[in-house]
Amino acid sequence: MALNNFMHPRNIYRSPPDFAKLAATYPEFKCISKLDLSGKVTIDFKDPKSLRILTKCLLKSDFNVDIDIPEDKLVPTLPLRLNYVLWIEDIMTAIKRIENIQGLDIGTGACAIYPVLAAIKNKWHMIGTETDEDSVKKAQENIKNNNLESLIKLTKTPSSTIISYALDEEKDQSFDFCMCNPPFYSSVQDLCDSRNPTRPPPKNAFTGSPQELITEGGELNFCRKLITESHKYKDRVKIFTTMIGHKYNLKELVQDLSADEIKFTHTEFCQGRVTRWGLAWTHQDYDIYKLIGPRDKLRKKNTPIIYSLPKLSDCTYNVETCTEKIRSIFKSLDVEYKILNKIGNKFTMQFTAIKNTWSHQRRKRRLLKGVEQNNVKKMKVNDDESNRDDIHKEISHSDTIKEVDVANGNINNNAEYFKSTEPLIQAYLKVFKKDDNIFFEVEYLDGSAGKEGLHQIVQYIKNNWK
Known part of the structure; x- marks a missing residue:
């Protein structure tokens, strides 16, 4: 989501720079600019040289200063x-x-x-x-x-x-x-x-x-x-x-x-x-x-979800054990996570879910079982193993199965439908001890699935805790 509307109210870049004017004024900018299909002047933002020239020309145009930015240094x-x-x-x-x-x-x-x-x-x-x-x-x-x-x-x-x-x-x-x-x-x-x-x-x-x-x-x-x-x-x-x-x-x-x-x-x-x-x-x-009080974007505040984790049988009830259990659940869901901090009785990580692997688990198992049974009847044993792996991969990594033809053992899906361009969920997770209980706290950051998607992941953790 573009955040220009939330820039400081006096920031001159709330309105994007006029690239056509820059190209007409500065020959070096003209060399890196191009016309897109709509006739709009743009540049390749993935090219470091283009970023250096853009910044240099903006400094000259808007602040009348000539700044040399070395190739091996940060482009501000x-x-x-x-x-x-x-x-x-x-x-x-x-x-x-x-x-x-x-x-x-x-x-x-x-x-x-x-x-x-x-x-x-x-x-x-x-x-x-x-x-x-x-x-x-x-x-x-x-x-x-x-x-x-x-x-x-x-x-x-x-x-x-x-x-x-x-x-x-x-x-x-x-x-x-x-x-x-x-x-x-x-x-x-x-x-x-x-x-x-x-x-x-x-x-x-x-x-x-x-x-x-x-x-x-x-x-x-x-x-x-x-x-x-x-x-x-x-x-x-x-x-x-x-x-x-x-x-x-x-x-x-x-x-x-x-x-x-x-x-x-x-x-x-x-x-x-x-x-x-x-x-x-x-x-x-x-x-x-x-x-000068805190200034946040004009959006709803994120209220953390806090849940008291039940004791696990045959395991020591502490932050380390509970954190390891959550990590194992994330691994089973192909949810990526990064450890941020571990101090005393507090463990913090950030996690990212690219695809929905936690919804409709029973349905996916039924579909997988039906497809496998049908394949056993119609395919050789040695081919069946390979097909099952492929089907399992399709089912476990998809957000929803669009159409399953159990009779023929085929899964009809659209490649673009499954393709993820943005994370579904990004959130912080904290495991901590308070009094004699272990809690986990999750806070939504971003993602196309919204806070509802985060609630679904939390419910999945609860359902699969023991």
């Missing part, structure tokens, strides 16, 4: 970056900071995109920190080429700290805010496993270097470290903020801040088909939650 998506900057504008207005605003960007990257947008739009004074030497050099070139040295300063920092080194270097300076877009992944393997292989490929090309995509412990550990360091510098930074790529991590960080009684607020950054989240907190006297 402007609608998302602008959403973040506009949200910080709202926070600064809410705390009555209007002039001479000082900002700190953590991990500024080769484009220094946040300092550049903040300086060009608002004349904010920005310091950008970066651990990668090549990115620092390229960012300095971009800043110099656009005459922004008076507003933007860069600092090379060691990877062992997030804000400590920069603030220790700038001992006499205080900041109105800090911002960062931390790497999502904890390892190369985590990056490779981040997308379900059964899902369709993403619509946009994948860009970025390992330094920009991977950090020890992933973004959750990075943000927790930032929260820890924020205690030390609570008098020198008014508002701490970060972007978050996984909704589950937002929930965990909100719990951390609540446990420490730190005042916070959060928001959603919506653009294209992608949602990211912003988290802000402060150690000062601002009641930031009341000043």
